[in-house]
Amino acid sequence: MRFRALHTIEQNAEPSTNGTDKRKISELYNSQVFSLKAMKKYMSGETYNDLLSAIHEGTSIDPQVADAVATAMKTWAMERDTTHYTHWFQPLTGLTAEKHDSFFDLKDGEAIEAFTGNALIQQEPDASSFPSGGIRNTFEARGYTAWDPSSPAFLMKTRAGVTLCIPTIFVSYTGEALDYKAPLLRALHNLDKAAVDVCRYFDPEVKKVIATLGVEQEYFLVDSAMVFARPDLMLTGRTLFGHAPAKGQQLEDHYFGSIPERVNAFMVELEREAIQLGIPLKTRHNEVAPGQFECAPLFEEVNIAVDHNALLMDILDKISRRNHFICLLHEKPFEGVNGSGKHNNWSLSTDTGVNLLSPGSTSIRNLQFLTFLLNVTKAVHDHAPLLRASIAGSGNDHRLGANEAPPAIISMFMGSELTRVLDQLEQEKEHFIEDAGNGEASFKMDIPKIPNIRRDNTDRNRTSPFAFTGNKFEFRAVGSSANVASPMTVLNAIVAHQLKCFKVEVDQLIEGGEAKEMAILQILKKYNAESKSVRFEGNNYSEEWVAEAEKRGLANVKTTPEALDAYLSDKTKEVFIGNRILTEREIKARHEITLDIYTKRTQIESRLTGELALTHIVPAAIRYQNVLIKNQLGLRKIGLEDEAEAVLNTIKKISTNVSLIKENVKKMVNERKKANELEDPREKALAYCHIVKPFMDNIRYHADKLEIMVEDKLWPLPKYRELLFLR
Ligand code: ADP
Numbered sequence: 132m133r134f135r136a137l138h139t140i141e142q143n144a145e146p147s148t149n150g151t152d153k154r155k156i157s158e159l160y161n162s163q164v165f166s167l168k169a170m171k172k173y174m175s176g177e178t179y180n181d182l183l184s185a186i187h188e189g190t191s192i193d194p195q196v197a198d199a200v201a202t203a204m205k206t207w208a209m210e211r212d213t214t215h216y217t218h219w220f221q222p223l224t225g226l227t228a229e230k231h232d233s234f235f236d237l238k239d240g241e242a243i244e245a246f247t248g249n250a251l252i253q254q255e256p257d258a259s260s261f262p263s264g265g266i267r268n269t270f271e272a273r274g275y276t277a278w279d280p281s282s283p284a285f286l287m288k289t290r291a292g293v294t295l296c297i298p299t300i301f302v303s304y305t306g307e308a309l310d311y312k313a314p315l316l317r318a319l320h321n322l323d324k325a326a327v328d329v330c331r332y333f334d335p336e337v338k339k340v341i342a343t344l345g346v347e348q349e350y351f352l353v354d355s356a357m358v359f360a361r362p363d364l365m366l367t368g369r370t371l372f373g374h375a376p377a378k379g380q381q382l383e384d385h386y387f388g389s390i391p392e393r394v395n396a397f398m399v400e401l402e403r404e405a406i407q408l409g410i411p412l413k414t415r416h417n418e419v420a421p422g423q424f425e426c427a428p429l430f431e432e433v434n435i436a437v438d439h440n441a442l443l444m445d446i447l448d449k450i451s452r453r454n455h456f457i458c459l460l461h462e463k464p465f466e467g468v469n470g471s472g473k474h475n476n477w478s479l480s481t482d483t484g485v486n487l488l489s490p491g492s493t494s495i496r497n498l499q500f501l502t503f504l505l506n507v508t509k510a511v512h513d514h515a516p517l518l519r520a521s522i523a524g525s526g527n528d529h530r531l532g533a534n535e536a537p538p539a540i541i542s543m544f545m546g547s548e549l550t551r552v553l554d555q556l557e558q559e560k561e562h563f564i565e566d567a568g569n570g571e572a573s574f575k576m577d578i579p580k581i582p583n584i585r586r587d588n589t590d591r592n593r594t595s596p597f598a599f600t601g602n603k604f605e606f607r608a609v610g611s612s613a614n615v616a617s618p619m620t621v622l623n624a625i626v627a628h629q630l631k632c633f634k635v636e637v638d639q640l641i642e643g644g645e646a647k648e649m650a651i652l653q654i655l656k657k658y659n660a661e662s663k664s665v666r667f668e669g670n671n672y673s674e675e676w677v678a679e680a681e682k683r684g685l686a687n688v689k690t691t692p693e694a695l696d697a698y699l700s701d702k703t704k705e706v707f708i709g710n711r712i713l714t715e716r717e718i719k720a721r722h723e724i725t726l727d728i729y730t731k732r733t734q735i736e737s738r739l740t741g742e743l744a745l746t747h748i749v750p751a752a753i754r755y756q757n758v759l760i761k762n763q764l765g766l767r768k769i770g771l772e773d774e775a776e777a778v779l780n781t782i783k784k785i786s787t788n789v790s791l792i793k794e795n796v797k798k799m800v801n802e803r804k805k806a807n808e809l810e811d812p813r814e815k816a817l818a819y820c821h822i823v824k825p826f827m828d829n830i831r832y833h834a835d836k837l838e839i840m841v842e843d844k845l846w847p848l849p850k851y852r853e854l855l856f857l858r
């Protein structure tokens with residue numbers, strides 16, 4: 132398989148010409164999206180306005196309007212060769228889901244194309260095999276998808292045809308969320324309300340605050356022929372075996388290097404597809420590791436950006452295959468090589484056009500900036516374990532803290548300018564107050580504007596999991612394969628919760644007779660002191676930070692089963708239940724599902740480790756050993772005793788590794804059996820994490836030793852150098 136794959140690669144190496152369509156990006160943008168522009172063209176003014184208020188204000192849509200929207204959508208879609216439609220949703224598997232229905236219907240024996248308001252608004256996919264964490268018994272298997280008009284419908288094209296995809300949320304018959312989107316929408320709604328209330332201290336005109344998100348997506352590309360010869364990459368997305376290559380990333384010659392032509396052809400095709408789907412991809416470059424790349428879009432409203440990232444992951448897969456690549460989204464496909472993340476750039480902006488995390492030019496603007504900055508800081512400080520839980524998963528466990536990604540300790544980086552301001556705020560309130568001349572104190576605040584040139588200065592530290600980067604925060608601990616709705620639900624929920632608390636505290640002081648600015652300043656000073664321990668400006672990858680963080684009492688939870696405990700804490704319940712984002716049952720279900728996914732992924736990896744070790748690696752080692760045995764006997768025959776002895780040593784080394792592999796596989800299988808008998812999902816995940824997984828590491832260690840002993844010709848699995856360095 133390995134040599135056949137190497138041969139196939141030569142044929143794959145020719146760059147594809149799929150992306151050579153010469154139309155301008157401005158012409159392509161949104162051409163496969165039922166955008167506002169398309170809606171306006173295909174709907175009556177009245178329907179359009181009703182729909183617009185549903186999108187912007189969340190008003191409900193009555194059946195006639197839904198019918199009119201459905202008809203417009205159908206006309207638009209059919210003019211673009213669409214035959215089917217599907218509700219498109221994001222169940223807790225982490226992947227997107229679709230169930231296609233045809234527009235085809237029969238009326239009086241005649242075939243017609245139909246699409247009704249009912250079909251647009253609600254569907255009942257047979258949902259019994261999506262994870263529900265016990266919310267839905269299989270006999271009550273009904274779940275339904277409900278149209279989310281705030282995310283536009285789009286056309287998914289394949290060679291075989293075109294499907295109209297309608298973004299939806301997925302809920303159980305009893306109304307519990309079974310997906311990523313429903314709680315996200317609730318969190319964003321909360322955030323809007325809470326942030327508007329706080330904004331009004333500064334500007335009574337503000338009516339809406341939206342959270343914005345730009346997601347940088349890292350990924351690896353590996354030739355598909357190579358992947359087909361690596362069952363571990365095929366089934367788990369990462370290599371379970373493989374010795375480090377002589378050349379890794381030590382020369383640092385890949386980052387921002389010139390993009391290989393074949394990869395470039397893939398990227399061009401990817402971008403054109405993305406642009407047509409309304410995903411505003413803007414940036415592409417090589418990443419640090421060989422074979423690793425990144426793309427980033429312009430930022431959008433969180434809800435849309437989340438859908439667009441989920442869709443991007445889909446088309447990364449589709450388009451890479453068309454170009455004879457497999458796109459690996461796993462957080463750590465190769466040991467000893469940098470893993471992949473997904474930086475979540477996040478900010479807040481008002482309908483009056485103000486970025487609330489951008490310092491302003493007046494005192495009052497800066498007080499507003501500081502208000503939002505410190506509320507975010509306090510939220511991250513208070514709910515760091517929940518943020519950690521929101522990015523937990525078996526893949527990210529391999530990446531966090533592995534020397535190229537932030538550790539599992541959640542801390543925040545502010546940059547030197549802001550650190551100075553926050554330190555001043557801590558020490559002397561007076562600094563922010565001056566004599567107004569009439570005997571009364573007045574408020575002054577000069578935060579040096581952090582202009583564009585200084586912005587770079589704030590972003591020097593790329594090791595921080597949660598960094599302020601001039602006009603936004605960048606949450607860098609998110610894994611490359613994650614559905615970002617999970618961290619975004621948590622981040623927006625904790626900030627919303629925090630802003631509500633802030634408002635209560637400030638209002639109390641104002642009622643007690645304090646001037647507004649002074650009241651705000653006083654509470655901010657308190658938050659600043661309370662959340663100081665979460666701020667860290669140094670190198671997050673260093674050993675010293677791990678020790679320092681421990682002294683500060685910051686959590687450092689390295690593995691998923693423990694990290695997920697944060698979902699069940701009282702603090703989390705206060706945020707989720709108190710703000711109607713998730714119910715107790717929904718929280719429990721999510722906790723269970725995430726544990727279960729962790730267990731199953733680890734179980735699959737463990738099974739495959741055993742299988743590949745016994746059916747690929749050990750036989751190759753034995754074959755080579757037989758060659759050596761013959762050689763050794765021959766040497767003795769002609770009297771070369773010393774030389775024969777040396778060969779015998781190698782034979783023994785191979786034997787030792789082979790026996791240890793066999794022994795450990797046997798033990799691992801036993802431990803797996805024991806783990807599988809555990810009823811409690813947390814206990815089971817813990818057993819897989821701390822008992823089964825170490826066997827995998829051990830088996831790999833011996834297998835990788837064999838890889839550098841056994842004759843290359845006999846080695847069955849493509850080697851790291853072949854996976855990583857072929858262009
Ligand atoms: P870097 O690699 O230095 O982190 P990139 O340019 O690759 O920077 O990515 C920056 C990301 O931040 C982009 O996706 C961009 O759209 C996003 N971004 C910029 N401003 C905002 C904002 N106000 N809110 C959310 N995201 C933003």
Ligand code: MG
Pocket residue numbers: 347474605
């Ligand atoms: Mg970044």
